[in-house]
Amino acid sequence: MNANPANTANPIAYQALAAAFRDEGTDVLFALLGDGNMHWAASLTDLGTRGVYARHEHAACAMATMYARATGKVGVASVTCGPGLTQIMTALTTAAQARIPLVVFAGESPLHSAFYNQHVDQRPLVVGTGAHYISGHSLQRMTDYVREAFVIARMERRPVVLAVPLDIQKQALSKPYSYEPSSAFIPQLGAMLPNPADVDRAVEAIHQSRKIVVVAGLGVLSAGAEAGCEQLADACGGMLATTLPVRGMFDHHPFGIGISGGYARATGHRLMKEADLLIAVGASLSHFTSDGGKLYGNARSIQIDTQPLGLKHGRKAADLYVRADAREGITAILNKLGPGRSQSGWRSDALAREIAEAPADATVFSPQPGFVDPRDAVAAIDRVVPKDWEIINSSGHCAYFTAQLRGRKPENFNVIRDFGAIGNGLSYAIGAAAAKPDKTIVLLDGDGSLLMHAQELETVRRHGLKLLICVLNDGAYGSEIHKMHADGISPEGAVHGRGDLAAVARGFGLRGKLINRIDQFDMLFEEFREAGEGTELWDIHIADNVTTPVMRAHTH
Structure with a gap:
């Protein structure tokens, strides 16, 4: 069967769906095939998409999750209906909590069958994970569902399950294939600039503090604001740390103290406990970053982020907020801070040597012969x-x-x-x-x-x-x-x-x-x-x- 709907006056629904995924830039598909997705998947790979076929549905969804994180693209996975979908609940929840843009194509039970032995009500399961669910029941809107799924995945940064009943997938569309991908509908916006009053409050807090830690998150990496974070820490005589996903960002800096949170190195942990001001840049200030609120107990906090949440993991995220792109927020603070900010005296050559040489954890344990620490x-x-x-x-x-x-x-x-x-x-x-x-x-x-x-x-x-x-x-x-x-x-x-x-x-x-x-x-x-x-x-x-x-x- 011809997999290219462009060559078909009235394409089969699964062909048009596959072509729309391909037009969305789907280069790799992670899948485990069954009745509910095999025709669609075969059509997609016929169009040039590489298929990576897992042995378990959870694994297929997890593969697509990391593919999305590693490339910055929307990850695409596919499973069949019923037990195929129920197998991905953990992987889907993980993707939702990590804010991964992901689209999962799944089957649904045949719409016009009185009985189907793999039937389950899929929507509440998917919604319960934090993902979005789209039921593709209209032949007239079939490719619209694809665009909607990719827009939500990209704009809201969360997984979407697009599920189409088996019998609907095999019906012919009433019109020739025509598709405009989601990229045409994504607003192209410039960097978010900070409010000057927010910048003034942040600068005042910096002037009132002596021991400052600048913590960078994924927002710094995506905005290319690494150098700005270093300039800010240098201007304050402070330390540089990161969230776990961007660990290593400041390893080259003599006062890069590693991961902020429960995974902190011993020296970094001590310095974070001493801090009187935390400046989080492009980081959500989660339970992990603050080690459940225990790490910066004596410090005020400033959050520079495009979407400051205020409440994160049951705790107040920060004391002051600067809503801005990471690079623009730091630049505005540096310009206002100026060259006159006195150094705190926190930094020293001896401390730099300790940061470079001290082990992450020097606790002594009894050796176990035949095993490696x-x-x-x-x-x-x-x-x-x-x-x-x-x-x-x-x-x-x-x-x-x-x-x-x-x-x-x-x-x-x-x-x-x-x-x-x-x-x-x-x-x-x-x-x-x-x-x-x-x-x-x-x-x-x-x-x-x-x-x-x-x-x-x-x-x-x-x-x-x-x-x-x-x-x-x-x-x-x-x-x-x-x-x-x-x-x-x-x-x-x-x-x-x-x-x-x-x-x-x-x-x-x-x-x-x-x-x-x-x-x-x-x-x-x-x-x-x-x-x-x-x-x-x-x-x-x-x-x-x-x-x-x-x-x-x-x-x-």
Whole structure:
């Protein structure tokens, strides 16, 4: 059947839908096929879109989520109706909470059938995740639904599920294909300029403060305001920090103190506690950034953002607000601040040396023979892996350790953990590999997370991807066992044993290596480079008694 509706006077609905997705710039489709989406998906790939086919629907949705974050485009995934859709609820919730522009094409039960054995009321499920739901029931409006989905995804930065009943998909449209993509309807606006009165209040607060921390978020990265943040911190004699998604942005600066929040390095944590003013730029001042309000307890706060929310995660976000594009807001404050602002005396050569040299966490734990301290494992990975390779940081107990890499640009660090769900790491790595095919992807994950969707190792092999998968394997769900120990209950239900994940990888046709000594990393990395292509999994057996500062704070 001809997949191009331009060559059909009255195209089939699924053909027109596929063509509209292609006209929206859909270069990659992440999908698991079933009755409700297979005709549409085949038509879309016939039009030149690359298909990446997952082994589980959750994984397909998660792949598209990371693809969107890594490219700045709208990610596109597809699942069938009923059980195909119900499988993506966690991935869809994560995308909604991370404000990822995503469009999922799904089937719906046949509109004109009395019974269908995969029927479920899909709308409340999708809406409950925070995503938007569109039912495509009108043949006359079929391609309008596509435009509406992409406009909402782009403008509101949230996922949209477009669901069309199976029988409607196979009907012919009453008119020839004609489509104007969503880009023609997206307002093209200039940068948002700040109100001068807001700038005056911010400058007054700066003059009244001695120890200032400038915290950059994703808004700084998208606005290209990194240099402005550095100029502001330098003018104030203050420190530079970041949210987790843009960690590494100021690693080159002598007073870049790392991540703001529960993942803060020990030195950074101390300095943030000393601060009397926090200036958040392009950052939402979430529970994570402030470590639940504990990190900046003595500080006033200013938020520079295009959409300051006031209330975030149940807490007042800031004391003062400057509604502006990150770059414009900083420029206005710097111009008003002028050159006369006296330095605070907070900075010193000794402090710069401490920031550069002190470990993230120097807590001493009893050694476990035959196992590697996870902090040493991450330091070794950081040493051998080139700084311009793509890093995927997963969730779970291991995520603190793997976030402590140094000297890597935020553009090469990929993390989405707003919903706190493990099990996404491998799917995110595949999405990043599709987004950046010329890059080598390094996944840092835990064993519990990897095993949730280990079937996608077959997807990696089938699509010929080049990944280095580093699994910090403690043989358990790390967060749970430490909490259970602290609460005096048996951790039996959270312990599964380390097994042999390297053998699992080999079973899927990939290379797999066991690491239980720190001196293995250099040799194995050289072997990986010499192999040239294909994916390799490092099963790193880590000591299970090393806890993170986040966990220690939680359990004491």
